[in-house]
Amino acid sequence: xxxxxxxxxxxxxxxxxxxxxxIPEELEDQIEVGNLVTVPFGRGNRELxxxxxEISDEPAWDVSKLKYLIGIKEQEIKVESVLITLAGFIxxxxxxxxxxxxxxxxxxxxxxxxxxKKYLRLAISREEAAKFYEKYSNRKNTVTRAKLIxxxxxxxxxxxxxVVSKMAVSQAVIRGLEQAGIIKIVRSTVFRxxxxxxxxxxxxxxxxxxxxxxxxxxxxDMDEGNLKPKLIFGVTGSGKTEVYMEIIExxxxxxxxxxxxxxxxxxxxxxxxxxxxxxxxIVSIINSKLSKGERYDQFRRAREGDIKIMIGPRSALFxxxxxxxxxxxxxxxxxxxxxxxxxKYHARDVAIKRAQISHAAVVLGSATPAVSSYYHAxxxxxxxxxxxxxxxxxxxxxxxxxxxxxxxxxxxxxxxxRQLKSLINEKLAKKEQVMLFINRRGYSSFISCRKCGTxxxxxxxxxxLTLHKRSNGxxxxxxxxxxxxxxxxxxxxxxxKYIGKFGIGTEQVVEKVRQEFxxxxxxxxxxxxxxxxGDYEAILSSFEQYEADILVGTQMIxxxxxxxxxxxxxxxxxxxxxxxxxxxxxxxxFELLTQAAGRAGRGEKAGEVVIQTYNPEENCIVCxxxxxxxxxxxxxxxxxxxxTYPPVYDMMAILVTDKNEEFADFATKDIANRIExxxxxxxxxxxxxxASISKINDVYRxxxxxxxxxxxxxxxxxxxxxxxxxxxxxxxNLQIQFDFNPMGIY
Numbered sequence: 001x002x003x004x005x006x007x008x009x010x011x012x013x014x015x016x017x018x019x020x021x022x023i024p025e026e027l028e029d030q031i032e033v034g035n036l037v038t039v040p041f042g043r044g045n046r047e048l049x050x051x052x053x054e055i056s057d058e059p060a061w062d063v064s065k066l067k068y069l070i071g072i073k074e075q076e077i078k079v080e081s082v083l084i085t086l087a088g089f090i091x092x093x094x095x096x097x098x099x100x101x102x103x104x105x106x107x108x109x110x111x112x113x114x115x116x117k118k119y120l121r122l123a124i125s126r127e128e129a130a131k132f133y134e135k136y137s138n139r140k141n142t143v144t145r146a147k148l149i150x151x152x153x154x155x156x157x158x159x160x161x162x163v164v165s166k167m168a169v170s171q172a173v174i175r176g177l178e179q180a181g182i183i184k185i186v187r188s189t190v191f192r193x194x195x196x197x198x199x200x201x202x203x204x205x206x207x208x209x210x211x212x213x214x215x216x217x218x219x220x221d222m223d224e225g226n227l228k229p230k231l232i233f234g235v236t237g238s239g240k241t242e243v244y245m246e247i248i249e250x251x252x253x254x255x256x257x258x259x260x261x262x263x264x265x266x267x268x269x270x271x272x273x274x275x276x277x278x279x280x281x282i283v284s285i286i287n288s289k290l291s292k293g294e295r296y297d298q299f300r301r302a303r304e305g306d307i308k309i310m311i312g313p314r315s316a317l318f319x320x321x322x323x324x325x326x327x328x329x330x331x332x333x334x335x336x337x338x339x340x341x342x343x344k345y346h347a348r349d350v351a352i353k354r355a356q357i358s359h360a361a362v363v364l365g366s367a368t369p370a371v372s373s374y375y376h377a378x379x380x381x382x383x384x385x386x387x388x389x390x391x392x393x394x395x396x397x398x399x400x401x402x403x404x405x406x407x408x409x410x411x412x413x414x415x416x417x418r419q420l421k422s423l424i425n426e427k428l429a430k431k432e433q434v435m436l437f438i439n440r441r442g443y444s445s446f447i448s449c450r451k452c453g454t455x456x457x458x459x460x461x462x463x464x465l466t467l468h469k470r471s472n473g474x475x476x477x478x479x480x481x482x483x484x485x486x487x488x489x490x491x492x493x494x495x496x497k498y499i500g501k502f503g504i505g506t507e508q509v510v511e512k513v514r515q516e517f518x519x520x521x522x523x524x525x526x527x528x529x530x531x532x533x534g535d536y537e538a539i540l541s542s543f544e545q546y547e548a549d550i551l552v553g554t555q556m557i558x559x560x561x562x563x564x565x566x567x568x569x570x571x572x573x574x575x576x577x578x579x580x581x582x583x584x585x586x587x588x589x590f591e592l593l594t595q596a597a598g599r600a601g602r603g604e605k606a607g608e609v610v611i612q613t614y615n616p617e618e619n620c621i622v623c624x625x626x627x628x629x630x631x632x633x634x635x636x637x638x639x640x641x642x643x644t645y646p647p648v649y650d651m652m653a654i655l656v657t658d659k660n661e662e663f664a665d666f667a668t669k670d671i672a673n674r675i676e677x678x679x680x681x682x683x684x685x686x687x688x689x690x691a692s693i694s695k696i697n698d699v700y701r702x703x704x705x706x707x708x709x710x711x712x713x714x715x716x717x718x719x720x721x722x723x724x725x726x727x728x729x730x731x732x733n734l735q736i737q738f739d740f741n742p743m744g745i746y
Contacts, residue, residue: 002028003059004069006039006050007098017098018053020060021069030072031055034084034106038070049073051102053084082357083318089353095718095738096343104343105318118160120174122152123184129153132182144169145177152183160185204278205391207246211239214385215246221383222251222326222361229352229382231332231373232365235627236598237562239391240365241271244328245278247363252282252308256325256360260311261347263334264556271330272311279309286312286319289533314339314347317354324358327351332364332373333591335743344739348373367598368591368629371636372647372741397569397600397607399625403616415504415512420570420610424550428520432567432605433543434550437558437596438509439573447476449491451498458483462695468528469507481697509552509572517550525553558596564603571596574613574621582745583645586620590632593624644684646741650711652718653739654704655691655746661700667734668702674724675706675717683708683717691746699735703746714740 005018021039023031031037033052041048047070059066087101094101122129129149136146148169151158163169177183207215218230234240248258262271275283284298284307301307303320310319314337317327329337329348337347348364355362364373364382377384390396402417412418427434447467448455455464458478465476467487474487491499501508506526513522525539543551544563551557558569574593593611601607613621623632641648656671658664668688675685684707691701708714718738725731739746 001025001057001063002031003056003066004031004037004052005054005056005060006037006069007053007102008039008041008048008050019050020056020066022059022063022066023055024068027069027072036073036106038073040067040070051084051106053098082354083320085357086318086350086354090343090345090350092715093349094343094345094740095722101343104345117187119157119186120148120152120160120163120183121157121186122149123178123181126153129182144173148173148177149182157186205239205242207242208239208389208391208393210387210389211243211246211391214243214387217385218247218361218363219250222247226383227355227359227361229355229362229364229376230385231369231377231382232363232385232387233369233374233377233629234365234367234387235390235396236367236595237390237392237394237396237602238367238387240330240387241274242391243387244330244363244365245275248279248309248326248328251325251361252279254325256308256323257302257319257321258309258326258328259316259319259321259324259351260309261316261327261329261337261351262311262313263331263336264313275309275311282306282308284310286310286316288313288315289536291533317347317351324354324360326361326363327355328363328365330365331595333366333368333370335588338743342737344737344742346741368594371587371633371640374629374633375637375647394601394604395606396627397597397609399597399609399611399627401611401613401616401621401625404612404614414516415509415572416516416570417610417612420612421516423568423608423610424517424520424570427568428517428549430567433546433548433563433565434568434570435557435563435566435596435599436509436513436550436552436570436572437555437592438504438506438552438571439555439592447487447499447501449494449496449499451496452491452494454491454493456488456492456499460695460698462693466505467501469511480693504573506552506554513550513552520550521548522550522552523548525551525557527554527556530556555592558592558599561599562602563599565605566599566603567601567605567607569596569600569607569609571609571611574611575615583640583643584743586618586636586639589618590620590624590636593621594627594629597624597627644707649684649707649709650714651705651707651741652714653742653746654706654718654721655737655739656688656702656704657699657735657737659699663734664700664702667731668704671721671724671736672704674721675704678717678720680708680713680717682710683713693746701746711740 002023004021004023006021008019019039031052033055035052037050037052038047039050040046083105084102087098087105090096090101090104091098130153133146133149133153136142136149147167148163151167163174164171174183174185178185214232221228221230232240232243244260251258260271260275272283272285284301286295286298290298298307298310299320302310303322310316310321329351332348339345352362354360366373369377373382376382400419402419404417407417414421416424424434447465456476457464458481460483461478461480463478463480465478465483465485468475468477475484476487477484488499490497506524510522510524513520523539523543529539530536540561542548546565571593574589597609597611600609611621611625615621619635620632623629637648640646645651654671656664656668658667672685672688675683686705686707688702688704691703694701706714706717721736725734725736
């Protein structure tokens with residue numbers, strides 16, 4: 001008899017353990033690690049789904065107390081053991097339940113129907129068919145039968161839809177011939193292909209000497225078994241994508257598969273076009289904008305070997321390839337690679353772990369490497385490769401910093417500096433394109449009363465509401481819980497009519513652009529304009545085909561896009577991300593500004609960039625303007641060393657939440673005291689304190705930070721906290737989240 005240890009697919013914290021079931025004899029040869037199965041659960045024997053994580057010949061319990069599992073869930077994607085191992089890593093590293101880790105890594109089929117194609121074939125010999133043709137062609141009411149039989153005598157099969165539409169044969173006639181045994185209906189599953197409309201193109205760009213050196217170095221390392229992560233540090237426009245494709249071609253030729261991670265869905269459009277041109281039908285994508293059927297089909301195609309290259313954001317990392325050879329993480333510095341929901345994993349760390357399990361290589365690439373990645377490269381944990389020049393021999397754009405304080409003093413209260421306004425007019429006159437970047441969506445940041453100073457806040461969250469223009473009246477919307485109201489005419493607090501807008505968002509920028517540059521065709525790209533499945537591609541394609549002169553957007557427009565006719569990038573408020581209360585604010589600002597500047601001058605025409613700021617002397621702004629990563633890194637790592645922040649120390653945020661504010665405070669202090677009493681050498685504790693947003697959706701939020709140079713110590717503290725909470729009945733429903741090396745402050 002064989003036994004299966006199973007994780008039941010339910011999220012209740014107390015069920016985060018394995019349950020053992022007996023395997024029925026008739027299923028013993030079919031059950032594999034990773035199968036999704038149905039089991040009877042609890043006293044009522046409710047039928048639940050569970051994951052097989054281990055198969056054993058020995059029972060862990062008295063056999064008389066064990067139940068038989070019911071069966072394998074048909075047509076489910078069976079998960080390889082590597083993904084279950086990866087789930088175990090995520091559970092341990094990021095402090096979630098095994099159930100949630102498994103749900104993250106295992107592509108489970110959702111309630112979608114297979115897409116089928118039906119074909120008609122003869123079920124008899126051609127000689128027999130000829131007799132039926134003779135019989136039916138001599139009768140008026142059976143002519144269509146004769147026509148169909150005649151067609152099938154000359155071709156092997158005909159698609160059902162062609163028979164019904166083009167040949168005008170009714171379904172009743174088809175069924176009649178099938179029942180008579182003359183024809184048969186053949187069904188085949190058709191995979192949905194979200195990239196089938198792209199075209200392949202065999203032409204290739206010639207690599208320059210720098211690119212060739214990087215490609216040959218990485219391929220040599222892989223062939224020699226040196227699978228240490230590789231970091232490609234290349235300036236914007238240095239041709240990192242071409243380097244990736246050369247390495248991928250080498251891996252594919254060895255019969256292996258490749259995952260290419262990109263940080264944003266908005267990058268899919270241009271990335272997939274370039275990859276499909278080179279590799280054709282072996283390329284596909286996975287992202288949240290695909291339908292359930294499309295997502296499921298891409299994972300099935302990967303398992304069955306129809307595709308060899310999967311492109312997409314974080315979820316693409318869990319593509320069930322059987323012979324993975326390479327994982328590429330483009331724009332590896334991006335915060336989008338960190339999950340903001342439980343489990344709060346970082347795709348870079350999980351990719352490195354998956355590569356270790358699969359004996360695959362990892363290549364990271366960026367013009368502005370994450371400080372942590374560059375630190376690991378400097379320490380020798382990663383191999384560093386550099387690209388110092390733009391691939392097409394063009395120079396980097398000319399960057400000017402405009403001090404908006406001086407603009408104000410000179411009487412210019414507009415959102416555009418005089419220099420930016422002049423350059424926009426100049427570019428429009430030359431039929432060149434402009435990108436305007438502001439890191440805030442909506443119309444303005446908030447509404448506040450000039451008399452009493454009160455900002456209109458969300459009643460359920462500790463944040464101000466954001467103004468959005470709507471055709472049926474302006475609305476204030478909470479970007480955390482979705483609460484919304486119509487914008488008030490008077491102050492809700494004191495009744496004053498002196499209530500107005502503060503800050504600026506993408507909607508207001510578009511409005512100002514249309515007022516100032518009346519002939520310009522304007523597109524807007526932010527979260528609100530890209531909710532639909534095809535919105536990203538529609539906006540970017542329209543801009544690429546020069547159907548618009550100016551593209552206004554949030555950070556999604558500055559990440560990796562390549563528009564040859566863009567010669568001016570205007571950064572309207574460089575300070576927005578600089579003064580957030582977290583240790584990565586300077587890094588985030590430097591990355592955004594450098595990446596935004598890198599969108600200009602990527603074709604044959606020279607590029608210009610205008611950075612508008614009220615703090616022109618800030619190091620991260622000056623370094624971004626000069627494209628000087630080394631100087632920025634030197635200053636930033638000295639600050640991290642002084643303050644013992646990642647990557648010098650590892651850090652874990654412990655977020656404690658509850659609907660009862662007093663209980664949340666008590667529990668957080670209790671946990672902090674327990675950590676304090678551990679007396680672990682080198683452990684640093686910050687807090688407990690209220691989170692920076694102390695309430696979201698009527699749930700109160702407290703936080704503790706712990707730091708240590710050894711990540712394993714933080715993992716041990718996390719595990720000790722979970723054991724303690726498990727022993728205290730009062731904490732049964734307490735919500736606690738762990739965030740390893742958070743990319744911001746709670």
